[in-house]
Amino acid sequence: MPDFDNNAVIATFLVYLALMLGIGIWAYRSTKSSSGYFLGGRTLGPWPAALSAGASDMSGWLLLGLPGFAFLSGLESLWLAGGLLLGTWLNWLLVARRLRAYTYAADDALTIPEFFANRFGDPRHILQAVAAFFVLLFFLFYTSSGLVAAGKLFETVFGFDYELAVVVGTLFVVSYTLFGGFLAVSWTDLVQGLLMAAALLIVPVMAISADGGVGPLVSTLTNHNPELLTLWRDNTGEALSVIAIVSLAAWGLGYFGQPHILARFAGIRSTADVPMARRIAVSWTALSMGGAVLVGLAGAAWIQTNAGGELGDAETIFMVLVNALFHPVIAGVLLAAILAAIMSTADSQLLVSSSALAEDFYRKLLRPQAAQWEIVAVGRLAVVVLALIALLLAFDPESTVLGLVGYAWAGFGAAFGPVLVLSLYWRRMNWAGALAGVIVGGVTVVVYKQLSGGPFGIFELYEIVPGVLFATLAIVAASLLTAAPAPAVSGGFDRFRAGLMKARAGERAAVAG
Incomplete structure (x- = not known):
């Protein structure tokens, strides 16, 4: 990889990090309660809610993994992006709309495990504890993957030793998460989301222009490997199997169970803000992922034309293009977008994990009468402890970022996705069904990941697919085979729906007026 102008890049990074820490300190002065720390007091407008959900979702994978996949696989990557x-x-x-209304109606639940407990009646907090356990389990690996990515970025750009690079990245992430909580995370994610989208639009446009336009790009890729421009075959010319296509497209199933994304829905200011936030979020996702795929394709053509067709690590293509095409100061800003992507996910994961410890274990099981300041303090301590554990996992430089992300994504999608969606729509669902869904979904992902081969290569299917399927079946079976929800629980669900209908009626009246 070419050398970077370290002085210009370091200066740009320091300005960027100072801005992020400044936002964290501002949010610290506004955070006095556990609701404020974990959900920002439910005050997020549509822009920070939408961009925070997107930025915390994508992580460094958006600027490293997806461009690298598109660089190697071409248009096959559109199945994943789509x-x-x-x-x-x-x-x-x-x-989004239902979760915002239902979490508030469910005794102002601050976490997804707490919502499950309040929604289904969980007096002994078994469901809440099991759900919180899976949050901690999968987020340790998820957060660690972000720290690994940060370490590799600092190692590549600055020449730091890998271990030192991971420590530096961890310190910055922990600092503003520790101080500001949800508000700091969400507002820094807004800035970082805009930076990520801008970088993913600017870099491929410059790369395509440098090669003479779209026509020469297509010609270069066709001469290099025409299979890169096909949707139905891989880069070797083999037809994509149904299992391969389903496995790529099935990443979309994971969204319904990601606690750090769902927290943005619960924290949005009003259900009336959801439609605008949805349009912003979908537009941002389309632009960002389209730009990431273009980075990979434009990079493949640029490498063929300008670098003899050789690139040691496909996931560095974004950094290679930035260094080659831009002034060092601009390059520093664009490279900061990678750090933005990493930090915007790692901070959200640390915050959700700390809320699981503080709200779902400490307050519910150990100290039910804990004061607000005490819960916030425990949450902040949990951020530090969890970051240290993730840091130890990240010290292995052979860790595969995309593999860790895919595993955790599948785990959350299967353990929480079916339970959450059915809890918002099915009145007959009960506590036993919810518990069965969480356990079966999470365990299926863990077990299926260890299998390989099988008839027609069935065990090569992305583990989220069987996880979601078996979890859904477990929920339905357990709910129907056990007693219907008690009147207090089913009546609570009716109140949730009534509250949502009342909110919608108010929104329509406001629009008509």
């Missing part, structure tokens, strides 16, 4: 775009739209359409 599945994620569809999942984003459906999540905002089917879940």
Whole structure:
């Protein structure tokens, strides 16, 4: 990889990080309660809610993994990008409005495990504890993957030792998450989301222009490997199997169970803000993922034309193009977008994990009478402890970022997705069904991941597909085979729906007026 102008890049990074820490300190002065720390007091407008959900979702994978995949696989990557775009739209359409209304009606539930407990009646907090356990389990690996990506970025750009690079990245992420909580995370995600989208639009446009336009780009790719320009075959010319296509598109299923994304739905200011936020979120996702695929394709053509067709690590293509095409100061800003993507996800994961410890374990199981300041303090301590554990996992430089992300994404999607969606729509669902869904979904992902081969290569299917399927069957079976929800629980669901209908009526009246 070419050398970077370290002085210009370091200066740009320091300005960027100072801005992020400044936002964290501002949010710290506005955060006095656990509701404020974990959900921002439910005050997010449509822009920070939408862009925070998108930025916390994509992580460094958007600027490293997806461009690298498109660089190697060409238009095959659109199956993955399309599945994620569809999942984003459906999540905002089917879940956001109801979750905002229902979490507030369910005794102002601050976390997804707490919502499950309040929604189904969980007096011994078994469901809440099991759900919180899966949050902590999968987020440790998810957060670690972000720290690994940060380490590789600092190692590549600055020449730091890998371990030092991981420590530096961790310190910055923990600092503003520790101080500001949800508001700091969400407002920094707004800035970072805009930066990520701008970078993914500017870089491919410059790369295509440098090669003479779209025509020469297509010609270069056709001469290099025409299979890069096909949707139905891989880069070797083999037809994509149904299992391969389903596995790529099925990433979209994961959205319904990601706690760090769902927290944005619960924290939005009003259900009336959801339609605008949905349009912003879907537009941002479409532009960002389209830009990431273009980075990979434009990079493949640029490497053929300007670098003899050789690139050691496909996931560095964004950094290679930035260094080659831009002034060092501009390059520093664009490279900061990678750090933005990494930080915007890692901070959200740390915050959701700390809320699971503080709200779902500490307050519910250990200290029911804990004061607000005490819960916030425990949450902040949990951020530090969880970051240290993730840091230890990240010290292995051979860790595969995309593999860790895919595993955690599938785990959350299967353990929480079916339970959450059915909890918002099915009155007959009960506590036993919810518990069965969480356990079966999470365990299926863990077990299926260890399998390989099978008839027709069935065990090569992305583990989220069987996880979601078996979890849904478990929910329905357990709910129907056990007693119907108690009147207090089913009546609570009716009140949730009544509250949502009242909110919608108020929105329509406001529009008509």
